[in-house]
Amino acid sequence: xxxxxxxxxxxxxILLGVTGGVAAYKACELVRQLQQRGHRVRVIxxxxxxxxxxxxxxxxLTGEPALTRLFASAQSGEAFxxxxxxxxxxxxxxxLVVAPATAHCLAKLAHGLADDLLSTVxxxxxxxxxxxxxMNVNMWRHPATQANLQTLAxxxxxxxxxxxxxxxxxxxxxxxxxxxxxxxxxxxETALRPVPASAWAGRTVLITAGxxxxxxxxxxxFSNRSSGRMGFALxxxxxxxxxxxxxxxxxTAAEPPADPGIELIPVTTAExxxxxxxxxxxxxxxxxxxxAVADYRPARPAPAKIKKSPDALHLELLPTTxxxxxxxxxxxxxxxxGFAAETGDPRPAARAKLAAKxxxxxxxxxxxxxxxxxxxxxxxxxxxxxxxxxxxxxASKDRIAGQILAAIAALPRPVPVPANSGGLRA
Ligand code: CTP
Numbered sequence: 073x074x075x076x077x078x079x080x081x082x083x084x085x086i087l088l089g090v091t092g093g094v095a096a097y098k099a100c101e102l103v104r105q106l107q108q109r110g111h112r113v114r115v116i117x118x119x120x121x122x123x124x125x126x127x128x129x130x131x132x133l134t135g136e137p138a139l140t141r142l143f144a145s146a147q148s149g150e151a152f153x154x155x156x157x158x159x160x161x162x163x164x165x166x167x168l169v170v171a172p173a174t175a176h177c178l179a180k181l182a183h184g185l186a187d188d189l190l191s192t193v194x195x196x197x198x199x200x201x202x203x204x205x206x207m208n209v210n211m212w213r214h215p216a217t218q219a220n221l222q223t224l225a226x227x228x229x230x231x232x233x234x235x236x237x238x239x240x241x242x243x244x245x246x247x248x249x250x251x252x253x254x255x256x257x258x259x260x261e262t263a264l265r266p267v268p269a270s271a272w273a274g275r276t277v278l279i280t281a282g283x284x285x286x287x288x289x290x291x292x293x294f295s296n297r298s299s300g301r302m303g304f305a306l307x308x309x310x311x312x313x314x315x316x317x318x319x320x321x322x323x324t325a326a327e328p329p330a331d332p333g334i335e336l337i338p339v340t341t342a343e344x345x346x347x348x349x350x351x352x353x354x355x356x357x358x359x360x361x362x363x364a365v366a367d368y369r370p371a372r373p374a375p376a377k378i379k380k381s382p383d384a385l386h387l388e389l390l391p392t393t394x395x396x397x398x399x400x401x402x403x404x405x406x407x408x409x410g411f412a413a414e415t416g417d418p419r420p421a422a423r424a425k426l427a428a429k430x431x432x433x434x435x436x437x438x439x440x441x442x443x444x445x446x447x448x449x450x451x452x453x454x455x456x457x458x459x460x461x462x463x464x465x466x467a468s469k470d471r472i473a474g475q476i477l478a479a480i481a482a483l484p485r486p487v488p489v490p491a492n493s494g495g496l497r498a
Contacts, residue, residue: 085114086260087161087197089170089190090130091177092120094241095206095250100125102171103133105257111166114139116190120174142189158189162196167260170194171233172206172250175217182220200263204233204256209246226330228312233259271481273314278349278356279307280363280395282322284342288387289374297446298364300324302411305473306360307334313477318356320348322363342366342392349395350402358407358480361396362435364446368392400430407483409433409476415440422456432483433457435476455479 086106090099099121103113115130115138127138142158162168170177170190177190181203186192194201203224211217212235225232233256238249250256281303285293300321307319311333320337321328322345328336339345342365353359368389378385396410410431412422418436426434437453439445444452444466452466455476464475 083112084164084166085112087116087165087168087193087199088113089116089118089168089173089177089193090121090125091118091170091172091174091190092123093172093174093206093250094124095172096121096124098250098253099171100129100133102169102253102256103130105253106169106260107134109257109261111260114161116140116193118177118188118190120176139189142192158192159196162193163198165193165197165199167200167202167264168194168197169202169204169256169260171202171204171253171256173203174205175207175211175214175220178203178205178217178220178224182223198229201227201230202233202256202259202263203230204235204251204259205248206235206250207248208240208242209244209248212246212248222327226308228331229263231259231263270313272310272477274316275310275314275357276316276318276355277310278318278320278352278359279303279310280320280345280349280359280361280365281307281328282324282326283364284322284345284366284392285340286342286366286369286392287373288370289376289378291377294366294368294370295323296364296366298322298324299326299447300328300363301326301449302451302469302473303360303362304329305469306362306476307331309470309473309477318352320345320352320363322365342369342395346393346395346398350398353399353402353406354404356406358409359399360409360476360480361399362411363395364413365395366392367394394429396425396431397429403430407432407480409435409480412436413439413445419454419456419461422454426456426458433480457483459484 090096106113113134114136115134117127117138117140122140127140130138180191181194186195224230233251235247236249236251237247239245240248282300283296283298285295287293307317308329308331311317311331317334319334320339323340337348339348369392371388371390399408408431410425410429412418412425412434414421418438422434422436434456435453436456437445437451444450450466451469451472453464453472455462464472
């Protein structure tokens with residue numbers, strides 16, 4: 073019931089949602105782990121969750137009634153005086169943790185359904201959210217579950233603690249076992265740590281990504297193996313740090329990021345990419361050119377399919393617009409970052425490009441190294457600026473993206489100068 077503020081009201085709770093999976097018993101240990109770290113815990117049980125562990129168990133562990141209903145009922149004895157109390161509850165939370173989160177729960181949260189207390193609180197809270205899924209291995213691997221996870225993973229402020237591989241209650245062995253309570257509690261601590269104000273907040277950044285396609289005739293084209301994943305990771309990381317991102321990307325099988333704050337600008341050819349980049353550059357604070365732009369294009373794409381013939385086929389190829397060099401010429405206040413994909417030590421070429429293209433930073437990588445660069449989930453790069461050279465060892469492209477953004481933010485801030493005057497610096 074509503075009443076005078078108690079000491080508990082001044083200690084915002086971690087809301088722990090427990091859904092109907094056999095791992096629900098582990099939520100009892102998670103309550104303890106969170107309490108040992110000094111947190112107040114309030115438990116929200118779904119209907120399924122309450123069938124595995126009784127509300128009474130959680131009430132005894134937390135010293136507060138476990139919450140099971142969206143609306144108060146005369147018999148419930150729960151602390152809901154009116155139908156808006158779930159909003160107050162959601163807003164009072166310092167974090168919302170769901171452990172275990174069943175496949176059904178993930179589907180509901182991914183699609184924004186709000187038919188019980190937990191799913192309603194999920195929509196209404198602005199606190200960090202930590203989901204710890206647990207289910208049968210086939211349910212975990214099902215494309216529907218994986219699609220829901222991808223949707224959820226893209227949401228800002230939401231972390232997923234992946235299940236472990238191991239023996240499952242259903243008798244199968246595989247992914248799907250709830251992460252250990254200590255690991256979930258550690259993820260909660262990480263989510264609660266204040267995020268330092270980012271130099272990217274409110275900045276406009278132009279990013280190019282992926283390959284370009286240069287048509288030879290209506291059915292054939294020149295392209296390259298770039299997946300676009302490095303540029304996509306940069307776009308995602310910049311948007312998560314509060315930047316407004318304009319992502320110009322060529323045709324690729326990789327899914328472009330759907331985060332809020334990212335404007336997607338799909339293009340096909342180098343000239344289309346150049347037109348978009350040149351039109352947008354003046355209004356940007358930084359440009360990061362991660363695209364593998366074709367250096368040449370067929371001079372005269374055939375209007376109809378080229379038929380095979382016993383004769384040699386001679387093609388005339390024309391250079392495309394060098395977007396990086398062109399932006400380097402037009403640069404006024406913007407930070408300009410290019411990439412140098414080389415086979416072998418990328419540092420000499422990176423340093424040469426830094427000067428030749430009037431860039432502030434060149435990210436060099438050795439594409440001959442196995443497991444990194446083109447078409448890989450990982451990268452290993454060297455950052456070359458006028459004053460510095462730093463090697464970033466092999467890591468996921470997401471991690472490398474964060475490190476590249478930090479390095480760009482640490483560059484000396486350009487002093488606005490008229491275009492074409494040679495890029496004076498402070
Ligand atoms: N780039 C560009 N426009 C082009 C070609 C490349 O903006 N038409 C950019 C890439 O996005 C990347 C950098 O320039 O940031 C790569 O530099 P570049 O000298 O073109 O690389 P390579 O073609 O690989 O260099 P080289 O031919 O010297 O090996």
